[in-house]
Amino acid sequence: MNIDVTVNQTYLPLLKNDTRTQILFGGSSSGKSFFLAQRTILDVLGGHRNYLICRNVANTIRKSVFNEISKTIIEMDLSKAFSINKSDLVITCNLTNKQILFAGLDDPEKIKSITPIEGVITDVWVEEATETRYEAVKQLNKRLRGRSKVNKRLILSFNPILKSHWIFEEYFDGWEDDKTSYHDEKLLIIKTTYQDNDFLEKDDVYELENEPDKYYRDVYTYGNWGVLGNVIFKNWETRDLSDIKHTFDRFNNGLDFGFANDPSALARMYYNKKKKELYILDELYEHGLTNDVLADRVIEKIGSEVVFCDSSEPKSIQELKNLGVRALGAKKGKDSVNHGIGWLKQQKIIIDVSCQNTKNEFQKYKWKEDKNGIVLPTPVDKDNHLLDAIRYGMERDMVRKGIQFVN
Structure with missing residues (x-):
């Protein structure tokens, strides 16, 4: 099946990368979620991968990552190749019988019972991962078990928010702030910003480049881990x-x-x-x-x-x-x-x-x-x-x- 798909140049090397833990983080409008939606669709079409896509709270999924993948299927002219079940939040590839499943981490019992119709879950993608608890993501990692023809992957995507976050403490020990990537045999980290998005509108670029607040500029424009001083509420x-x-x-x-x-x-x-x-x-x-x-x-x-x-x-x-x-x-x-x-x-x-x-x-x-x-x-x-x-x-x-x- 011939598929015409345009991928941001920065993300092209990740299309076939099978490192166990993959972290895509950085600024707003960097295209990371759109790329992951494209890769998810291509992987399921390939016939060897089933995806479980999560956010911290179930009621945030439908209007975010579920809609993102549904729209991307249409944009890639693949509507006939997929069945989209909006009520159950399940997307099935009609050609390979592989699935994209969605769940909120606020319902751990449901997570335990989720099983694709064929094979095992090979990929867990946690969108807006900074919203999640350490224990929840560790439990998700345990879902990646069973025989498969491909290496299993845990994928985290997010804006970096605060250096005090557990994700920074858990995964960024070898990270250097002046670099845009880190890679060893078990972990891949890629940092991107709006400058890596080939399809961004001029108005979006203007807003990001003219953000007046230092914290928001560091985090959402430049994709850096933030240090948030002067927080108003701690109670x-x-x-x-x-x-x-x-x-x-x-x-x-x-x-x-x-x-x-x-x-x-x-x-x-x-x-x-x-x-x-x-x-x-x-x-x-x-x-x-x-x-x-x-x-x-x-x-x-x-x-x-x-x-x-x-x-x-x-x-x-x-x-x-x-x-x-x-x-x-x-x-x-x-x-x-x-x-x-x-x-x-x-x-x-x-x-x-x-x-x-x-x-x-x-x-x-x-x-x-x-x-x-x-x-x-x-x-x-x-x-x-x-x-x-x-x-x-x-x-x-x-x-x-x-x-x-x-x-």
């Missing part, structure tokens, strides 16, 4: 709340509007005022939602409960009301961002393990710095959509002296 933890969610009797909901570049973000919470404990129970974090679709998503999450929204979009709030959402505008007010941060820092914040995007935002939210490295009393306005939603939803519990809120 949070993640926990599996599935056993106690049903015991909560009242909820706070907040919504931040978005569309193309920014996601629509909904946070559903429970607040124990006596203990000063804030529980983040559920989230919505999705791009491209028109208000009619957003209304359906919000109602799925919170039913007939009230949700406090960004008041800078009164038209959107009214449209949500017309569509059955009990939407109200948050009052905000002067210095509301810093006041909300100060209030949140006084609480114990518990984030459910399913709320991956909330965890990501708490982990990276930081104060701005001037050109001399002096910390400014203003947060970096990036990756804060759920944090804004949390502030809106908790506004009435953080009432400032002299301000009265009315329905």
Whole structure:
């Protein structure tokens, strides 16, 4: 079967590389996930490999790596060669009977039971691997067993985030920061940036090259392991709340509007005022939602409960009301961002393990710095959509002296 596929030059040597552990990391828009999607499809077409592709939380898979591979199949003009089961998140090659399976690491029992229809799993690819726990990835490595005609591989792809991460400690002992690759008989590490992407648009290049914040520039533009100083929140933890969610009797909901570049973000919470404990129970974090679709998503999450929204979009709030959402505008007010941060820092914040995007935002939210490295009393306005939603939803519990809120 003749296949016409164009691969970024940087990644061409990896098409047939069978090193046991492969790490592809670096900056945003470097093309690493797109290449891995291409290679996955070609490998399955080859007839010797079955893939298990994972992310830390199952509900993030459908709109990320599953969609990436489905789109790539279409772009490679291979739709007739594959059957895509959107409900079960299984892609089967009709020519070879090999499969691409998807699972979240938040359901370990499901991971244990996943088996392809023919042969064994030969490749485990963990997308956004910095979201995962050490123990989860080690368990995945154990899934790579059984007879096969090819060497088995564990593949990790990610933006590097922080040097304190377990991935850096586990795999980067021989890494040199001034190099772009490392290779021994068991481990391959490749670092790429936007400059390695032959297909990047000029607008994307401009945004990456003109990123003002040092941390985001180091990590997302240049693909370096970051050292995140001046983190705002350290008073949070993640926990599996599935056993106690049903015991909560009242909820706070907040919504931040978005569309193309920014996601629509909904946070559903429970607040124990006596203990000063804030529980983040559920989230919505999705791009491209028109208000009619957003209304359906919000109602799925919170039913007939009230949700406090960004008041800078009164038209959107009214449209949500017309569509059955009990939407109200948050009052905000002067210095509301810093006041909300100060209030949140006084609480114990518990984030459910399913709320991956909330965890990501708490982990990276930081104060701005001037050109001399002096910390400014203003947060970096990036990756804060759920944090804004949390502030809106908790506004009435953080009432400032002299301000009265009315329905």
